[in-house]
Amino acid sequence: MTLSQTQPITELLDAATVQSICDEVWPSLVGDGEAFVPVPVPPPAELVSAWVDIIGPWTGSVVVTCAPATAEALTESVLMTRPPTVVDDEDVADALGELANVLGGNVKSVLPGESRLGLPQIGPAPARGRLDDVRALVGQWRGNYLTITVQGTAPHPSGTEVPQ
């Protein structure tokens, strides 16, 4: 399939579907009664991301981004740790990565055609491709900034990135 035939993610995936995936993932993976609330709050100064790549008719990444402290709290919630147990960096990378993996797998399953899922990665969010090839949900968990971004890697058709 050539680039021009590939539909952007905005044509393939609506925000309501991403939210409904979150509505299943949060209570079962993050914890009973937990929710991703799609009401934006201001972003923190420092951010960390975990993502998985989807490779197929549509190629891109499913990225979870939040503050390092939020990532730590998410990890504690996923692992159901009780004080004085503390989570280390490896735990956080692992748990945030698994959250991205579960979100990514569910996103992949609603996209047309056969795709593959990559292994979770963690770090600064990967670069975005075409700016019209992004489906982002900006919201919060327990009042803290958190975004879920489904973003293509295909470059802008003109070959140059549109300035943000």
Next chain:
Amino acid sequence: MRALVIDDSRAMRRIVGTILKDFGFEVREAGDGQQALDVLQEGKAESWVPDLCCIDWNMPVMDGLQFVMAVRANPEFRQVTLMMVTTESETGQIVKALAAGAHEYLIKPFTADALRDKLALLGLLPEGVSA
């Protein structure tokens, strides 16, 4: 009852392992398919053969589907029940796993109740635990 939980995420190994232990399973873990095959081989020496393997799909080194095929190809492990526990959830993927010899398939995310329901289907719930 014995279980081997195979997942590259240790958070997920811990979640699945904790639920299984609550049902009285003795649990071992592996981080990928190859490690899991090693655990099975090593277990033979002490006649530790799992009743159940919970298997993630996407893992480094050897993925869950390859692991299922490797176990199914070995008659020594004919008694082991294989259940995929993965975020892969297209019909085609589920069919592929069942065709390779997986007995059941649990889609992530799942609740503890969902895992218990699957154990009930597989006849792996210990007596006294109500379905």
Next chain:
Amino acid sequence: MTLTATSFDWVRQLVHRESAIVLQPGKEYLVEARLLPMAQQRGLSGVSELVESVRNRPDPAVTRRIVEALTTNETSWFRDGDPFTALTSTVMPQLVAARRPDERLQIWSAACSSGQEAYTIAMLLSDALPNATTRVSITATDLSREMVERTRAGRFSQLEVNRGLPASMLVRHFTRAGNEWEIAPALRRMVTASECNLAAPLPRLGPFDVVYLRNVLIYFDLPTKQGILNRVRQIMRPDGWLFLGAAETTLGVDDNWERVVLGRGSAYRPKKGA
């Protein structure tokens, strides 16, 4: 503001009148948890404010939503296993032998919730009987309009299909629709869904060969249970079968049933001459 005693009492009486569900003292937390989202949706600060506003301006749509919010719709596929094993191993073979080939076998999932019980039966019978789609009709009813609509739609979330549905049946009988799963049209046509309050005189239904009346009697007081079991018996065939939930029985409630052990579980049959 927290739930006042008068508000709780008003909800308790409303729910009892409309559904016969008994909300014992001590269930205040349940009323609070189930009705708070509804109150907030209406811009009200709490459940007592919600109750006040309906008492001042009665609105049947709102009272219905309150009652429906207090039903418990927890269900799963192949719930408890035994009543479904018994259906294919004992009940169906006997009924098929006893009925004329052109007679439809009528099955009732009373209190069907979102439809998992009815479609479990549909899947099993479509696998067990070559002509199931024409030979069997399944009636699914519930008090809750929302649940009836969900049953009719035959669409289930990922979390719902994870609850007890064998993977082989998922891939055979469902197709994906977005991130939900939709039951095959042929199976959906086997199921007719409608509203029905078991605690009130029953609409014209049946006569039924098999009734699944499971995990609903537990919510009622003894006279209500007796009334329901009596009305259900009136619309069953004399050689029909009744399945109750694992924690439910006719024993000590209604003597007009005979308990039959089927495998690891049990069923009830109308007593002769009762």
